[in-house]
Structures are given as C-alpha cells and as structure tokens.
Amino acid sequence: MPEHDTVGQHTSPAREVGEFLRRRQEQIAQRWADEPLFRTVFTVSRDEAVEAGKIVVEALSQVADTGQVHDPDAAGFTVVREQLSRMGAARSRAGFTTAQVSNDVNALRPPVENLLLADLPEDDTDRVRECTTSLTVLMGTLRLVVLETALSEGQALIERQRLQLMEVATPVIKLWDGIVAVPLIGTLDSARSQVVMENLLEAVVEQRARFAILDITGVPTVDSLVAQHLMKTVAATRLMGAECVVSGIRPAIAQTIVHLGLDLGTVITRSSLADALAYALHQLGAGIINATPGGAGSR
Numbered sequence: 001m002p003e004h005d006t007v008g009q010h011t012s013p014a015r016e017v018g019e020f021l022r023r024r025q026e027q028i029a030q031r032w033a034d035e036p037l038f039r040t041v042f043t044v045s046r047d048e049a050v051e052a053g054k055i056v057v058e059a060l061s062q063v064a065d066t067g068q069v070h071d072p073d074a075a076g077f078t079v080v081r082e083q084l085s086r087m088g089a090a091r092s093r094a095g096f097t098t099a100q101v102s103n104d105v106n107a108l109r110p111p112v113e114n115l116l117l118a119d120l121p122e123d124d125t126d127r128v129r130e131c132t133t134s135l136t137v138l139m140g141t142l143r144l145v146v147l148e149t150a151l152s153e154g155q156a157l158i159e160r161q162r163l164q165l166m167e168v169a170t171p172v173i174k175l176w177d178g179i180v181a182v183p184l185i186g187t188l189d190s191a192r193s194q195v196v197m198e199n200l201l202e203a204v205v206e207q208r209a210r211f212a213i214l215d216i217t218g219v220p221t222v223d224s225l226v227a228q229h230l231m232k233t234v235a236a237t238r239l240m241g242a243e244c245v246v247s248g249i250r251p252a253i254a255q256t257i258v259h260l261g262l263d264l265g266t267v268i269t270r271s272s273l274a275d276a277l278a279y280a281l282h283q284l285g286a287g288i289i290n291a292t293p294g295g296a297g298s299r
Contacts, residue, residue, distance in 0.1 A: 013130035017116070017138065018064030020131075021057050024115050029053030031111035037104040056080055060138060069138040072145045080145055101150045105143040112139070170196050172203035178210040179280045183273065185218030193229035197236060204242045211280035212237045215273040217248030224260050234267055243268065243283075247276035 011019070021028070032038050033049040056079075063069060063076035071077075096104075116135055120128045170192065173181050180203045182196055196214075204212055214233065216222075222230070230246070237244035247270040249257075257264060270276040278288055 012067060013127075013134040014064045014067045014069050014138075017069075017131055017134045018061040020116055020119055021061035021064060021112075024112075024119070025054055025057045025061075027115060028057050028112055031115075032056075032108055035104070035107050035111075037101075037108065060142065063141075064134070064138055069134055070141055072141050072148070074141075077141070077145050080142060081149055098147055098150060102143060102147055105146050106139075108142075109136070109139040170199055172199050174203075174207055174209075175213070175277055176281060176284075176286075178208070178284055179213065179277065180204065180207050180209045180211075181213035181215060181273065181277075183215045183218065188216075188219055188222055188226045188229075190225050190229060193226050193233070197229065197233040200233060201236055201240055204237060204240045209242050210284065212242050212244045213247055213273065213276045213280065214244060215247045215276065216253065217250070217273065219248075219253065220250070221252050222256060224256075227257055227260055227262055231262060231267075243280075245270060245276045245279060247271065247273050 029050045030053075032053040033046050038049040038053060059076045059079035061076075062079075063071075063074045066074060066076070068074040113132060113135060116131060117128065120131060122128070170182060170184065173183065175181050180200070182200050184196065188196075200212055200214070203209065214230065216230075234244040234246065245268045246264075249269060249271075268279070270279055281288055
C-alpha cells in the first residue's frame, strides 16, 4: 500500500491536504507561475514567481494542518496576505475589477486539484470527496482573503486620489513678492476647506508673505460650516503675521453670510482678484499704472 494511503487512514482530510501541499509544493508553484495572478505581477523573472508560489503553498499547508481551512483569520493566512494579497492589490491598482481578481484566484485551484486527484486512490471515493472538499474550502478562503485585501487597497487608492485631487484643486500661487493667493473653483466642503487652510498657512510661512488672497469667485455657494472655516482661515492667516483678503464673493454667498449673521467687519474684502491684488500691492508701496490708451492712469 502506498505511504500516503497509510497516512490518510490516521489523518483528517484537511491535514492530509496539508501534507499533499507540502509534498507537491514545487509542482504547484511551477504551475501557478504561469497563471495570470502571478505572471502579470512577476514580469521580470519566472523564478521569482515560482518562489512566491512556494511561500503561498507552504502557508496554505500550515492552515490545512490546523484544520481551519474555513477561517480567513487563521495564522497561516498572515503570510498569504503578505504574498498573494499583494498581487491581488497590484491587480486592483492596475484597474482590474474585483470580479477579475476573483477569477484570477479561482484559476489557482484547478492545477492543485488535478495534482491532488492524481495522488489520491481512485477506489476510495469518500476519501477523495472529503479531501477535494477540504481543498475547495481552503482555496475559497484564500480567494476571500485576497479579495478583502484588493478591496482595501482599492478603497485606499480612492482615498489617496481624493486627497490628491483636493491638493490639485487648491493651489497656492505666488502673485508677487509677499503676496500669495488661493483661487478656489467648485464646491467647498469641510474637508477641502481644511486643506485650503493648511496649504495657505504653509505658503505664508514658505514665501514670507504679508498678504494672502482667498479668491472664491469660482465657488457657487457655501454652507454655514464652510463659511466658519473661511473665517477661521482668515484668523489663522493673521496669526501667522499676514493679512488675508477675501475676493470674489458672489451675491448668493453674500446673502448666505448675512443670513448666518457672520461678522465680516474685520475682514478685508474686494470684488475681484484683480482688486485684491491691487490693494495688496498698494499696501506694499507698489504703484500700478494702467498702460491702456485712454485708461484711468495710476491706481
């Protein structure tokens, strides 16, 4: 009687699957190296893909040894998360959907199952069924672990892109020596208002600015919370030693500020960014001359 038949009489199906995985580690890793999940991540060296496959197979065998093939929190899956889940996350970052990642992980099961069936005695149908069921559950749990990581990576990527978009949408521009400006376009929410404040204060320090212009010409409306954030930005700018000028307040925003009862008596406002810049230049002692023929002359 073959050695694995004797072993199988005294071990659980899960444990026998673990022994099989350990015994066939090299063959499984070689077959996995040609699957999309490995092939598209390890594009430089196939040997690297094989080594990664061996690590995953060893980790799965440890999970099977404990009998916790259904538990994604089993100790062995920690290594799996570091290896296979990284590949799933890479596929997710590359734009693959969770369904595509799921299919990639599912493609890893047939090569393993074929090797397992070749190792099991054909005449013991109960044993074949129990072992293949245990392997199916183990690979299903593996798929769950990979998908969880891919989804987490996808959510993290979306959050990073959201923050990057907010940074791009709130640039701080140096208009003149000692003058910086933040031209705001689009809807303002609390999160973006916080980014505006942080970016503006950093620019005031870096540029040693004496005037900071907050231009909201492109902002259609603000709510009470955002209006409060704008007021706090003005106050914080003053604490940094610079004067904050708010320009481009639209009629709808002006009405909102009045209805909210916010006091802008201490805030310098101008109708446009050009007027705000002219005010700041004048305060710095710079003269502005209108060179247009028939213009109004110096301002």
